[in-house]
Structures are given as structure tokens and as C-alpha cells.
Amino acid sequence: MTTETQLPDPDRGHLLRVLGVTFGIAVVVGGVIGQGILRTPGVVAEGVQSPAWIIALWALCGLVAFIDSMSTVELAASIRQTGGPYAFARRAFGSLTGLAVGVCDWLGNMGGIAFIAVVFGEYLHRLGILTGVPIGWLALMAVICVGCVQWLGTKVGGRSQEIGSAVKAALFGVLILGLFFAPRGTPVATEVEPATAVALTFAGVVMALRAISGTYYGWNGAAYFCEEVVDPGRSIAKATFSGIAVVTAIYVLANVAYLQVLTPAEMAGSNLVAADAAGRVFGEAAGPVVTAVSLISLVTILNAMVMVFPRVLFAMAREYQVPKLSDVAANGTPRLALIATVVTGGLLATIGVYETLLIFSTALLALMSVLVNAAAIVVRIREPGLERPWKMPLYPLPALIALAINATLFVVFVVEDPATTAKAFGALAVLILVAWIATRRKPVAS
Incomplete structure (x- = not known):
């Protein structure tokens, strides 16, 4: 069995193998770091008010992402097909399951594209830019602009992600250093109401872990480009693990920096910890500083998603x-797939349906993670002779640990909101049925 999918018609063009490890790291860093590290520390501090525990939990979730990534990296290094979880599920469980995972992955992340674009529009208004233009239209324009960059080709799209991610990392570095070393200004008036210190509880730790784990989503970005990265058997591993390490370092250092300025109780009363910490240091200049960092973060995430999901x-x-x-x-750009992604994400941004998709996608994406962990084990059993340039150490322990964690998250999401989860799976079942009927007479590419 070949490890590379061949196009049925060579005249239709092919994906270009022109991306390197730097791009892989950039798509991980750029696709992960966003509003989460600016806002989530407040949620975490509500559940855990010990500085040592706060730092430990952020580091722990980075370790969990690292363990979870081993299944994806092994599959990507050995299968080497574009599409990420879709390609893995198809290889392990067959075309129908692969189709279900692909539909879930693509549709759920259309809501993500729309949401990020809307937040981008809101932040432009916060800076006083284009305030006469409705936020929905600004969001649509943002998606279209990013789509135009990707239209120019794989090299241009990849380079744009590398530049954006580098700028983002630099801005976060400046913010962190500023909080560490800048002279403390006069505290500005904020809406922070310090919470009363509470004892460490199991429920509080769980709440913190759930909030933090969401900020690491997107670490698998490099795995979607297996047919476009040079030497994917090794490059995907280097990019994914390096990207997770960079993200974890920034998250941990950012929280250490926040705790240099604010107490855990003050953080627990804040819905934007970065702004409150910066306000304590930089005074009135804090707002534009944090907003600028946010805008760059949002653009790089949007650029990564609009590049990933057409694949x-x-x-x-x-x-x-x-x-x-x-x-x-x-x-190298799959242009019609790009157009479909831009149009869907852009329209969702203008009409607001993305909120429903985001709610629907939570449990579905958790289940998709379970399937990827299981796929790593199934492919090992079914295809022991498959070339594996990178193998997870201590197999199958990392896959089993990640599977247990993701399965637990899936159960928690279902128990928390069974009605929404039922609607999500019902909608997915209908979409899969429609896709299957539309494609069942098509020959499946080997």
C-alpha cells in the first residue's frame, strides 16, 4: 500500500512540496496563541489562586499537548497525506469514518474562522478604526483579505504565516519583558474586583485545566501539510514538538509575568488579565498595546486556519x-476549496451562525481527538511493516493516555450539555449522509 495519495488526473495540478520546518513551527505557534493567553488566566485564577499551582497547570497542559501530539506525529510521518485527522481516520477506519471526521473538522472550524474574524472587527472598532463599518462586514473583509494572500500560492501563504508568527512571538516577548522589568506606573482605574481567596479544590483545578487546555488547540496544524512539507517523515515531528515547546514557554512566562504585577485574587476578577497587568505597568498606553498584540494574534490564527482547512x-x-x-x-493552492472555505467562514461571520457551530463543535472535536489516538494504535496493529520515520516512545502508552484524557473531555462535554451535543451529532449525521449520497457513486482514489 502506497503512503502517498496519487491524484486521479495529473492535469488538475498537485500540491507543492515547498514548505519547511520553519513554516511548520509557524503554523503551530500562529494557529495556537491568540486571545486565550490574554483572557484565560482570569478564569484559571478563579479556580486556582495559588501562583505555584497556576504556573504548574499551564505547564502541565503543555505536557499533555506534547503527549497527545505523539499519535498525530506518528500517523503524519508514516501516512504522509494531506488533510490531517481526516487522512488518519480514513486510513485506520475506512472511508465513511474518514468522511465523518473530515466533515466535522472542516465545518466545525468554519465557525472558528467566523468567530476570530468577528473578534478582529471588534478590536478594530476598539482602536477607533473603521467604526462606521459594521463588525460583520469587517469580519468578512478580513477573511477575504487573508484568502487573497493564500490565493497567491503555497510559498506566499507559508511565508506570510512565518512572518506573522514571528511578529506575534516578538510582541508577546516585549509584553512579557515589559511586565517583568518596566517601572511600575500608577495603577489605573480598572473593573478588576479582587476575588476572595479560596482554598484549592478539585472542582477549581478541573475548571482551570479545561480553560487552559482550550488555549492549546491548534497544535496539530503542521500535520495538515504532509504533502507540502519537505521530508514530512521528520519535519512534522520537529515542527510540532518545537511549536508546542514555544507555545508552552510563552504561556508559562506570560503567567509568571502577570503574577509579577497582579495577585491571583486580582487576576480572578479580570476578564482580560493582560490588559489589567499592562495597565498597572504602562498606564493609559496599555489599551492600545494589548489591542495591537491581540490584532496580530488574530490575523495569524485566521491566516493559519484559512490555509489549513481548504486542504x-x-x-x-x-x-x-x-x-x-x-x-x-x-x-499549489487548491483554489476552489479555498473559495468554499472563505465564503463559508465569511458568511457565517456576517450572520452569526458561527456561535452555534462553535457550541456544536466542542464535543465533536473531542471525539475526533479520541479517534486520532485510536487510529495510531489501529494502524500500528494493521500495518506493522509501514515505514515510520518517527515512532512514539513507550508505545502504546502515550496514545492510551491521550485517548483517556480526550475521552474524559468528550464525556464531560456530553454530560454538561446533552441537548446541544445531541443536536451536534444529529446535524453531523445528516451532513455525512448527504455527503455519502453525493459521493457514493464516485470512484474512491487509492
Whole structure:
């Protein structure tokens, strides 16, 4: 069995293997670090008010992401097909399960694209930019602009992600250093109401862990580009693990910096800890500083998502040989898949349906993670002779640990909101049925 999917028609073009490890790190860092590290520390401090525990939990979630990533990295290094979890599920469980995972991944993240674009519009208004333009239209324009960058090809899109992620990391570095070393200014008036210190509880730790784990989502970004990264058997591992290490370092250092300025009780009363900490140090200049950091963060996440998820749609279309949708331009961009992604994400941003998709996607994406962990074990058993340039150490322990964690999260999400979860799976079942009916007469690419 070949490890590379061949296009059924070479005249339709092909993805270009022009990306390197630097891009892989950039798509991880750029696709992960965003509003979470600016806002989530307040939620974490509500559950845990010990500085040592706060830092430990942020580091622990980085370790969990590292362990979870081992299944994805092994699959990506050995299967080497575009599409990320879709390609892994298809290889391990067959076309129908692969189709279900691909639809879930693509549709759920359309809500993510829309949400991020809307927040981008809100922050532009906060800076007094284009305040006469509705936020929904600003969000649509943001998605279109990022789509235009990706239209220019894989090299241009990859380089834009590298530059954006580097700028983002530098800005966070400046913010962290500023909080560490800048002279303390006069505290400005904020809406922070210090919470009463509470004892460490199991419920508080769970609340903190859930909040932190969400800020690490997106660490698997490099795995979607297995047919475009040079030497994917090794590069995906280097990019993913290095990216997670960079993200973890920034998250831990940012929280250490916040705690240099604010007490855990003050953090627990804040819905934007970074702004309150910066206000304590920089005074009135804090607002524009944090907003600028936020804007760069949002743009790089949006750019990463608009580059990643057309690959999922393209991979599904290629498997079932859907005309045009499986075509690739000479510059390496699957343009019709890109258009479909931009249009869907952009329209959701203007009409607000993205909120429903975000709620729906939580349990679905947790289940998708479970399937990826299981796929690593299944492929090992079924294909013991498959070339594996990178193998997870202590197999199958990392996959089993990650599977248990993701399964627990899935159960928690279902128990917390069974009605929404039922709707999510009902909607997914309908979409899968429609996709299956539309493609069942299509020959499946080998």
C-alpha cells in the first residue's frame, strides 16, 4: 500500500512540496496563541489562586499537548497525506469514518474562522478604526483579505504565516519583558474586583485545566501539510514538538509575568488579565498595546486556519474525485476549496451562525481527538511493516493516555450539555449522509 495519495488526473495540478520546518513551527505557534493567553488566566485564577499551582497547570497542559501530539506525529510521518485527522481516520477506519471526521473538522472550524474574524472587527472598532463599518462586514473583509494572500500560492501563504508568527512571538516577548522589568506606573482605574481567596479544590483545578487546555488547540496544524512539507517523515515531528515547546514557554512566562504585577485574587476578577497587568505597568498606553498584540494574534490564527482547512476539503474531494474541488493551481493552492472555505467562514461571520457551530463543535472535536489516538494504535496493529520515520516512545502508552484524557473531555462535554451535543451529532449525521449520497457513486482514489 502506497503512503502517498496519487491524484486521479495529473492535469488538475498537485500540491507543492515547498514548505519547511520553519513554516511548520509557524503554523503551530500562529494557529495556537491568540486571545486565550490574554483572557484565560482570569478564569484559571478563579479556580486556582495559588501562583505555584497556576504556573504548574499551564505547564502541565503543555505536557499533555506534547503527549497527545505523539499519535498525530506518528500517523503524519508514516501516512504522509494531506488533510490531517481526516487522512488518519480514513486510513485506520475506512472511508465513511474518514468522511465523518473530515466533515466535522472542516465545518466545525468554519465557525472558528467566523468567530476570530468577528473578534478582529471588534478590536478594530476598539482602536477607533473603521467604526462606521459594521463588525460583520469587517469580519468578512478580513477573511477575504487573508484568502487573497493564500490565493497567491503555497510559498506566499507559508511565508506570510512565518512572518506573522514571528511578529506575534516578538510582541508577546516585549509584553512579557515589559511586565517583568518596566517601572511600575500608577495603577489605573480598572473593573478588576479582587476575588476572595479560596482554598484549592478539585472542582477549581478541573475548571482551570479545561480553560487552559482550550488555549492549546491548534497544535496539530503542521500535520495538515504532509504533502507540502519537505521530508514530512521528520519535519512534522520537529515542527510540532518545537511549536508546542514555544507555545508552552510563552504561556508559562506570560503567567509568571502577570503574577509579577497582579495577585491571583486580582487576576480572578479580570476578564482580560493582560490588559489589567499592562495597565498597572504602562498606564493609559496599555489599551492600545494589548489591542495591537491581540490584532496580530488574530490575523495569524485566521491566516493559519484559512490555509489549513481548504486542504481538508480538497483531500475529501480528491478521494471521491469531485470535479474542480479537487483541482490545484500551478502555485499549489487548491483554489476552489479555498473559495468554499472563505465564503463559508465569511458568511457565517456576517450572520452569526458561527456561535452555534462553535457550541456544536466542542464535543465533536473531542471525539475526533479520541479517534486520532485510536487510529495510531489501529494502524500500528494493521500495518506493522509501514515505514515510520518517527515512532512514539513507550508505545502504546502515550496514545492510551491521550485517548483517556480526550475521552474524559468528550464525556464531560456530553454530560454538561446533552441537548446541544445531541443536536451536534444529529446535524453531523445528516451532513455525512448527504455527503455519502453525493459521493457514493464516485470512484474512491487509492
